[in-house]
Amino acid sequence: MPSRLVTRYFYLRFRHEATVRWLFGRNPPHSVRIMRRMPTDFRDGKTFPRRGREAIGDALWLLRAADKGRAAAAGTIYDYIYPCPMDQGMMERWGVSAEEFNEALRRNPTDESLFAWFTSRVDAEDIRTANEWLLRERAENLDRQDAEEVAPVQSR
Secondary structure, X not given: OOOHHHHHHHHHHHHHHHHHHHHHOOOOHHHHHHHHHOOOOOOOOOOOOOOOOOOEOOEOOHHXXXXXXXXXXXXXXXXXXXXXXXXXXXXXXXXXXXXXXXXXXXXXXXXXXXXXXXXXXXXXXXXXXXXXXXXXXXXXXXXXXXXXXXXXXXXX
């Protein structure tokens, strides 16, 4: 027979969970906020930063730099380097310092809010110049990253 304390605990827990679900649906707002802020974790060797060619708006490399910056802040960057020379090259062409970018990552937990900050901070011409540098002068590096960052195939 469960004790009164255990019975009371489960009653209060169920009542709270039922109320939260009734008010907010399946996922309460605080859970959604936590998921949006969750940093990328590269320690398993199967998860990688997004590709450098993956654009948000017109900006290439921004999502990759954001993934690496968030992982570095969380201590889950594994064997990646942040800011690496390519991160630094893009930031230099954007006119953004690494410290400023890290502060923007801290203040903007979602890609959408980071992109809003980015477009208010960086001119379209600087974005175009950075993209051209990346695609013309660093294409070999992008190709190598794409080839290396492939999740291992699981045998059946």
